[in-house]
Amino acid sequence: MTMQTNRRALPLAAALVLALAAPASAGDASPAAQVAATAPAATAPATVTIDNFAYSPATLTVAPGTRVVWANKDEEPHTVTSADGGATFKSPALDTDDSFAFTFTKAGTYKYFCSIHPHMVGTIVVK
Numbered sequence: 001m002t003m004q005t006n007r008r009a010l011p012l013a014a015a016l017v018l019a020l021a022a023p024a025s026a027g028d029a030s031p032a033a034q035v036a037a038t039a040p041a042a043t044a045p046a047t048v049t050i051d052n053f054a055y056s057p058a059t060l061t062v063a064p065g066t067r068v069v070w071a072n073k074d075e076e077p078h079t080v081t082s083a084d085g086g087a088t089f090k091s092p093a094l095d096t097d098d099s100f101a102f103t104f105t106k107a108g109t110y111k112y113f114c115s116i117h118p119h120m121v122g123t124i125v126v127k
């Protein structure tokens with residue numbers, strides 16, 4: 001009885017360890033290395049979707065030089081306004097399917113909100 005339990009448990013534990021270890025090492029090796037090899041300086045644009053009175057993802061981390069595009073998919077107009085009162089970036093009211101873009105050149109944490117619905121907040125981390 002004990003033997004049977006152990007025989008079943010051991011391979012299962014080994015498989016679990018492999019499953020946990022494999023994605024991490026594979027993810028580190030191939031896609032990141034590929035991006036670095038093909039496009040060392042250029043950074044892919046990043047998108048924040050606005051829907052349901054929320055920015056998604058609420059926090060987005062990008063590399064310096066990344067152009068971030070906000071796309072309003074909501075039925076309501078929204079803005080993208082930097083938390084410094086719009087001094088860093090400030091969109092007009094975006095209607096449904098409108099978008100706004102800003103290129104982040106300097107590292108830092110950029111908080112922003114919707115000037116129409118100030119409870120809508122988001123953060124872009126540039127590093």
Ligand SMILES: [Cu+2]
Pocket residue numbers: 053077078079114115116117120
């Ligand atoms: Cu809004």
